[in-house]
Amino acid sequence: MAIDMTIILMISSFILSIYYIFNRKPKSSKPLNLPPGPPKLPIIGNLYQIGLALPHRAFLDLSKKYGPIMSLQLGQISMVVVSSPRLAEEVLKNHDLALASRPYALLADILLYGGIDIAFGRYSDYWRQMKKIVTMELLSVKKVQSFMGFRATEIDRFTEVVQSCVGKPVHIRKRVMKMNNTVVCKCLFGNDCRQQDVLIELAEQVVALSSGYYVADLFPTLTFLSTISGMKSRLTKIHKSLDNIFDEIFEERRIRRQTVGPTEDDLIDVLFNIKERGGLRFPVTDNNIKAIFLNMLIGGTDTSVVTIEWAMTELMRNPDVMMKAQAEVREAFKGEKTIAETELHKLVYLKHIIKETLRLHITIPLLLPRECRQQVKIGGYDIPVKMKVVVNGLACGTDPEYWDDAQTFKPERFENTSYDFFGTSFEYIPFGSGRRICPGIAFGLVSIELTLARLLYHFNWQLPNGLSPKDIDMTESHGVTAIKKDSLEVIPTVFIPF
Numbered sequence: 001m002a003i004d005m006t007i008i009l010m011i012s013s014f015i016l017s018i019y020y021i022f023n024r025k026p027k028s029s030k031p032l033n034l035p036p037g038p039p040k041l042p043i044i045g046n047l048y049q050i051g052l053a054l055p056h057r058a059f060l061d062l063s064k065k066y067g068p069i070m071s072l073q074l075g076q077i078s079m080v081v082v083s084s085p086r087l088a089e090e091v092l093k094n095h096d097l098a099l100a101s102r103p104y105a106l107l108a109d110i111l112l113y114g115g116i117d118i119a120f121g122r123y124s125d126y127w128r129q130m131k132k133i134v135t136m137e138l139l140s141v142k143k144v145q146s147f148m149g150f151r152a153t154e155i156d157r158f159t160e161v162v163q164s165c166v167g168k169p170v171h172i173r174k175r176v177m178k179m180n181n182t183v184v185c186k187c188l189f190g191n192d193c194r195q196q197d198v199l200i201e202l203a204e205q206v207v208a209l210s211s212g213y214y215v216a217d218l219f220p221t222l223t224f225l226s227t228i229s230g231m232k233s234r235l236t237k238i239h240k241s242l243d244n245i246f247d248e249i250f251e252e253r254r255i256r257r258q259t260v261g262p263t264e265d266d267l268i269d270v271l272f273n274i275k276e277r278g279g280l281r282f283p284v285t286d287n288n289i290k291a292i293f294l295n296m297l298i299g300g301t302d303t304s305v306v307t308i309e310w311a312m313t314e315l316m317r318n319p320d321v322m323m324k325a326q327a328e329v330r331e332a333f334k335g336e337k338t339i340a341e342t343e344l345h346k347l348v349y350l351k352h353i354i355k356e357t358l359r360l361h362i363t364i365p366l367l368l369p370r371e372c373r374q375q376v377k378i379g380g381y382d383i384p385v386k387m388k389v390v391v392n393g394l395a396c397g398t399d400p401e402y403w404d405d406a407q408t409f410k411p412e413r414f415e416n417t418s419y420d421f422f423g424t425s426f427e428y429i430p431f432g433s434g435r436r437i438c439p440g441i442a443f444g445l446v447s448i449e450l451t452l453a454r455l456l457y458h459f460n461w462q463l464p465n466g467l468s469p470k471d472i473d474m475t476e477s478h479g480v481t482a483i484k485k486d487s488l489e490v491i492p493t494v495f496i497p498f
């Protein structure tokens, strides 16, 4: 991303200057009371203050100077960034409906069939219908439980792979990614998805391209930028490949349904059933199904992997927490061959560890951006129609007014608290809140809990090359998710057989 930004900005600055001169907007007759913000330069706005920093970290630093609500201009994108729980509540609860839309994204336009998906889709009656289907029929707690068998097979396989690495360094991310992707693919297409590996590879490419801070995203009206930066052609190529794979899978499934009949065993059958049943205000098409599946392939794997890797990283950095967590899981499952998903409720401390990981290393620090559909006031300032509104979840989760010793990893802080994952307390919003809340909470959490429980139950862990816990690099990488920059490498030292 850094190279893309620097080179393209330099090449384009001359063209941009000319564009700017000829496209300056006439001053509005009734000035809006916009939030304050750092001084901006022509054309690039506040990009120079962000530089190569991670946007959520840069926004947090700027908010310390300019306040919990500030206006920023990144290229052509005007945005308001909110960095306190009180103002997050105004955005995500009080004005949830007015701010329920998503801004334009090139990626959604090309990859997600013009943005007819859930995550990037604009708020509309169609979107409401589809979000209801996803929440109630695809990702409900009951449906997620029905996929227990897929998870059990893959977690056993994963445990065996880690077992085969005892005494050798393991890249946790790589192994968990493979397992999670396989589970998601099976939930979507059942056991017989021959194209699984290609699909996973393409989904990973999409994740890498979805930061929303590429130069083409920052200057959306300068369409030539998406061409010369290569973004458009990369997305189009990925789209074509994904579309072909989906067509193939859909065709196979249609044939199977004609011979074997419909089932409810995987999500493709669930959606085909809904499509054939009809009676919906907006009939479901193949493209609608493809766009939703892509959301799940992208949202369903990377997020959990990021969380599991940070949780393991914090456990390696905090040996007392590791010992306490292992004591809990080994006591709870004493004498058991292994851990079944249905028994995870016994692991209370592990749940605190996951909550604390999602606080301090919030997976999607800036949630997903919202777009204003109807002018509102936030914190007393005007938010005009079309304004992009970003909530900094990291700022909320580490706000010292709400959290003692906010930068320290302390799972005990969640003991005897009522924090949940449903966005009811605005200092804790790892899955967002309101109409745009993540529908994959149950799906994501069960795979995180199961994986960590297995890693702690069966193995002891040590860092390679005599690395000390305090030497672990905690830097995050660019992207929508705050993934650890260097993949965590750890050595399983003991295997407790199952």
Ligand code: HEM
Pocket (backbone or CB within 6 Å): 118, 119, 120, 131, 139, 295, 296, 297, 299, 300, 301, 303, 304, 307, 363, 364, 367, 368, 369, 429, 430, 431, 432, 433, 435, 436, 437, 438, 439, 440, 441, 443, 444, 445
């Ligand atoms: C640790 C796991 C996960 C985390 C931390 C997470 C977090 C989030 C966040 C922060 C948002 C944006 C909410 C907002 O804009 O207010 C979101 C949206 C979304 N997530 Fe997740 N997610 C996770 C797992 C999943 C899974 C497993 C799926 C699907 C299989 C999923 C599907 C989605 C979708 C479709 C949206 C868009 C919702 C909308 O725009 O209405 N997520 N997620």
